[in-house]
Amino acid sequence: MEESGDVQLLRAWARGHRAAGRRIGFVPTMGFLHEGHLRLVDEARRRADVVVMSIFVNPLQFAPTEDLARYPRDLPRDRALAAARGVDFLFVPDAAVMYPPGSATRVVPGEAASRWEGVVRPGHFTGVLTVVAKLFNLVGPDVACFGRKDIQQAALIRAMVRDLDWPIEVVVVPTVREADGLALSSRNVYLTSDERGQALGLSRALAAADAAWRAGERNASGLEAVVRDALRMYPGVTADYIAVCEPIRMAPAASAAAGTIVALAARVGSTRLIDNIVLGEEHG
Numbered sequence: 001m002e003e004s005g006d007v008q009l010l011r012a013w014a015r016g017h018r019a020a021g022r023r024i025g026f027v028p029t030m031g032f033l034h035e036g037h038l039r040l041v042d043e044a045r046r047r048a049d050v051v052v053m054s055i056f057v058n059p060l061q062f063a064p065t066e067d068l069a070r071y072p073r074d075l076p077r078d079r080a081l082a083a084a085r086g087v088d089f090l091f092v093p094d095a096a097v098m099y100p101p102g103s104a105t106r107v108v109p110g111e112a113a114s115r116w117e118g119v120v121r122p123g124h125f126t127g128v129l130t131v132v133a134k135l136f137n138l139v140g141p142d143v144a145c146f147g148r149k150d151i152q153q154a155a156l157i158r159a160m161v162r163d164l165d166w167p168i169e170v171v172v173v174p175t176v177r178e179a180d181g182l183a184l185s186s187r188n189v190y191l192t193s194d195e196r197g198q199a200l201g202l203s204r205a206l207a208a209a210d211a212a213w214r215a216g217e218r219n220a221s222g223l224e225a226v227v228r229d230a231l232r233m234y235p236g237v238t239a240d241y242i243a244v245c246e247p248i249r250m251a252p253a254a255s256a257a258a259g260t261i262v263a264l265a266a267r268v269g270s271t272r273l274i275d276n277i278v279l280g281e282e283h284g
């Protein structure tokens, strides 16, 4: 595996592979890798000949009140995991490389950013789309893989690729969960063991909504109530929002057909977690 934070090296490497007719797969991450990230690498490898992973904790997508400074980092461990899973190029730029002095242009997200995460985290999706756009321009991937846990992010990236005419296939990969249902997240490391028990409330509440839907509940407010009721068993969980919405514009749904999303963001202690399910699909 090659590794660099140098833009020119990355560009030359990608140019060489493109010239040789190889498809480039791309997995952007903020590091502190877990199995969820590594499944994205597997998917990229299935769809491309070579795989680039980026690790960059993007300051632009964190509000001043958020966890940028304490966001978990472990480059030696990430490097070993990425290499073992078959990443061909690990791009690890510094903030000064991604945002040199004077860098001021931003990608403004569309309507889907005006809801849910976009309300609780103003500016977050501008930061995400700006860094993903820059990374797409540096890597020039044929295919890019994102996790379904960040389902609103994935919808906005799909929309950006479509709206800006990038010839990039965006693949959204199911969420990877612990055996007890907790969605894998780099932020799980913040949880104490009590909080981890409470954090199970997110996946359990979503599973309750899924069971209600399978039993015939199609009313969005009925499903929201199921989630809210299930969360009462987990007093350590404070929901930011419970969304029952369609998957493209993330607009609230009145009734829930197959493919409707039930998404949840909640605080457990000082940790903010998100999770979701797509109704009618296997959990993930």
Ligand code: PAF
Binding pocket: 028, 029, 030, 056, 058, 061, 128, 131, 132, 150, 153
């Ligand atoms: O999902 C993430 O880890 C980040 O939002 C991303 C896509 C790498 C952009 O910083």
